Amino acid sequence: MKFFIDTANLSDIAEAQALGVLDGVTTNPSLMAKEGVTGSDAILAHYKKICELVEGDVSAEVISTDYEGMIKEGEALAALHPQIVVKLPMIANGVKACKYFSDKGIRTNVTLVFSVGQALLAAKAGAAYVSPFLGRLDDISTDGLHLVKEIRHVYDNYNFETQILSASVRNTMHVINCAKIGSDVMTGPLSSITGLLKHPLTDSGLAKFLEDYKKGNG
Secondary structure (H helix, E strand, O other): OEEEEEOOOHHHHHHHHHHOOOOEEEOOHHHHHHOOOOOHHHHHHHHHHHHHHOOOEEEEEOOOOOHHHHHHHHHHHHHHOOOEEEEEEOOHHHHHHHHHHHHHOOOEEEEEEOOHHHHHHHHHOOOOEEEEEHHHHHHOOOOHHHHHHHHHHHHHHHOOOOEEEEEOOOOHHHHHHHHHHOOOEEEEOHHHHHHHHOOHHHHHHHHHHHHHHHHHHO
16 A cells, blocks of 8 residues: 655655655645645645655645636646646546546546545546545544445456545554555555554563663673
């Protein structure tokens, strides 16, 4: 399973990259605003900085909801850097734009997916990635992981090449369960990745090793 980090924070991205396990980055207008990155020129420049930090795919989201606007924005984003994947919303115009970009050889990530039907449409339109939002489904007492299982089943039935990018990952158990059920990618905050490092027995075992070494070699 690929590990993406969902942020616009350059320090967090650099830390995840330094760990040696980062495969890509996803971000969105809300995450950009959180980092104080506003205005089209600043946002485009920030995407370039992100691409310089990582080796994998970087999802860059369009703002327009009309078809022509999505095409114009998406082409501009794709021209920024070879690592850019154009992120489109799961609406009718988003599916149309996905098909357009797919025919042009431009990779897309269809986002805000909350049903198998939506995921099926995205795959049919040629999306490189489809992003079901686990955490947001959990927030309304719906099992987000079950949705990923269902999408995996449908995609496997027909050998769709679209990768399942489990988004809105909130914690380490989301990461582990995504891996168990066959998600191609997970994207979450830095804490969801670094949290996998932690176990009390590792901490106590290491402390014991160091204590014993000190006794014999102090």
